[in-house]
Amino acid sequence: MxxxxxxxxxxxxxxxxxxxxxxxxxxxxxxxxxxxxxxxxxxxxxxxxxxxxxxxxxxxxxxxxxxxxxxxxxxxxxxxxxxxxxxxxxxxxMGMGLSMIGPTLLVHGSEEQKNEYLPKIVTGEHRWCQGFSEPNAGSDLASLSCQAKLDESGDNYIVNGQKIWTSGAQFANWIFLLVRTDETTKHNGITFLLSPMKVPGLEIRPIRLISGNSPFCETFFENVKIPVKNVLGGVNNGWTVAKALLGFERSGMGGIAGGGGGQARRGSAALGGNRMVSLAKETVGVENGKVADGKIREDMTNVMLDQMALTLTQQRSAATAKSKGAPGPETSIFKIVASELGHRRDELMLRLRGTGGLGWEGGDTPEEDLMLTRSWLSAKATTIYGGTSEIQRNIVSKRVLRLPQPK
Ligand SMILES: Cc1cc2nc3c(=O)[nH]c(=O)nc-3n(C[C@H](O)[C@H](O)[C@H](O)COP(=O)(O)OP(=O)(O)OC[C@H]3O[C@@H](n4cnc5c(N)ncnc54)[C@H](O)[C@@H]3O)c2cc1C
Missing domain, CATH: 1.10.540 (Butyryl-Coa Dehydrogenase, subunit A; domain 1)
Incomplete structure (x- = not known):
């Protein structure tokens, strides 16, 4: 100590x-x-x-x-x-290098791959994006069809297909992706590949949202050549590697067990309980040193206690993950709890802010309050990306609680 x-x-x-x-x-x-x-x-x-x-x-x-x-x-x-x-x-x-692919490389990478990729994630030279989802493979990710076939030399895969919702693809210089290398079997026919973004045949089309922003893209592969040495974790073993990566993504434990990015992805979570209390004192007032409204005090206490319980449970799980290598299916519980808790915290902070929480950009609204509003809105996606809450509940029922499954 x-x-x-x-x-x-x-x-x-x-x-x-x-x-x-x-x-x-x-x-x-x-x-x-x-x-x-x-x-x-x-x-x-x-x-x-x-x-x-x-x-x-x-x-x-x-x-x-x-x-x-x-x-x-x-x-x-x-x-x-x-x-x-x-x-x-x-x-x-921040980013997927630190929170997802880095921790996964530490578990599944060869020594050569760790030496090649990890230092460049640490400095921010490599910015990674995730090529998992496809137009016909979201929740049922293992049904993916982006295809990789060995070329005549046997040294390269030739990749053809499409990915979608690739967050930040237009800003990334590397992508980790799942491809089908065996058509005859589902989960055991998937391989995990690493590829630079600037290669012939790889095309990115940003998806423009109503806000005018393009947080994610469609990513097309037409005869893209990826060296066999860029397979992570073995040919046809991609589902195992993907599950490890999704464990890091869902737990936010990249920040605890592996890297540093996981939790930081969430803006208002980073602001933490202190900001919530000071905001409450500013907006509701103080009586006998406490936030004046008993109901607000209770709601804040519940959010902060749940956050504390989540953090401690994540830390316990991170310690187990360290001994086992990668976090297990229990990370789906963290994903559900963290995303729903995030919604509760954001709603409460916005309630405290009142009309001040309507700011979007510029004007006199302080940067922290603008971040709060944007974070509240963008956090709506946390129950979707990394696997929806419904899918997380399916995983918890099957792989954590081992409940009987429908035939
Ligand atoms: C902001 C954001 C960023 C993203 N970034 C990336 C990224 O960088 N890379 C990437 O690869 N993907 C990314 N995604 C995609 C994300 O992983 C998928 O959206 C998600 O897995 C759901 O797939 P889908 O959109 O195809 O929905 P679908 O699979 O079509 O699901 C539609 C609805 O049906 C429900 N459902 C489906 N199957 C079941 C079932 N068996 N039981 C119960 N309910 C079910 C789902 O819960 C959902 O409500 C991102 C998504 C968002 C919103």
Whole structure:
């Protein structure tokens, strides 16, 4: 424990001295499009912040140092994140590299693959996207049909097919994807591939939403050549690798067990209970040192207790995952609880904000409040991506509770 306190002091001093002051209290941009629109000095501060932390390996605090990570224990990583939160610093780096493919590479990657990919995730040089869903394979992902056939040399796969809802594909330079390598069997005929985005035959079409933004894309593969050495976890073993990756995605444990991005994906979760309490004090008022409204106090306490219980359960599961390699089907419980809890917290914060919570951009509305509104809206998707809540409940019933299944 004394060591942990010594580490806390070291982390605090390092962050206080070096973290760019202009980023404190700023939060993360909601997406790359928003990040690109930030003023030049903010973008530069973010670049410096990422570099500063990457140089220490603290963008991926718990990854081994030989792959560029920080080599911290999960407890040290939490202490570091607590010190960052005290200074209201945004995560130095986020994305599917840290929260999904990195932790999966640590479990299923060859030594060569770990050395090749992990350090570039730590620095942010590789930005990954996820090519799982297809027009006819969403919830029933294993029915995917994007096809990979070996070429004559036997050194490359030739990939043909389409992916959809590929988040951030237009900003990514690498993609991890599932392809069909055996037509005669369903789950055992899938292979997990890694590919650069800038290759002949790979085309991205952003899907434009009513907001004008394009958070995700259609991704087309026409005779795209992917070397056999880019198979992760073995030919026709892709479903096992995909389940591990989905475990990291669903648990948000990339941040606890593996990398650093998972939880940070959710804007208002990052703002945490402190913001909720200060917002309540501002808007409802204070009586005897407490938030004046008893019902609001009760609702806030319930959200904060549930958040605490979720975090502790995730930490327990992360410890088990460390010994087993990857998180198991219980992560579906986290996905359901975290997404529904996120909705409850966002609704409560918006209720507290009243008409002030209607801001979308610009004007006099503080950045934190704008983030709150945007986060409330974008969080609607959390019960869909990574597998819908219905699918998570099916998994819990089958693989956690082992209930009898319909014939
Ligand atoms: C914001 C966002 C980002 C995304 N990003 C990515 C990405 O980067 N990469 C990627 O590959 N995919 C991504 N997705 C796709 C996501 O994984 C799928 O949308 C999701 O798995 C559901 O598939 P679907 O949309 O085809 O819905 P469908 O599978 O068609 O489901 C429609 C409805 O039927 C229900 N349903 C289906 N089957 C069952 C069943 N057996 N039992 C009970 N109910 C069922 C579902 O719960 C849902 O309500 C993203 C989605 C969103 C919303």
């Amino acid at each position: 004394a060591d942990l306190e010594a580490f806390r002091t070291e982390a605090r001093e390092f962050l206080e001295k070096n973290a760019p002051k202009g980023l404190r209290g700023r939060g993360m941009a909601m997406n790359q499009e928003a990040a690109d629109e930030e003023p030049g000095d903010v973008r530069e501060a973010r670049r410096q912040w990422t570099k500063l932390m990457a140089d220490k390996g603290w963008t991926a605090p718990t990854w081994p140092t030989e792959y560029g990570g920080g080599g911290l224990s999960p407890r040290e990583a939490r202490v570091m994140q607590q010190e960052m939160a005290k200074l209201k610093l945004p995560p130095p780096l």
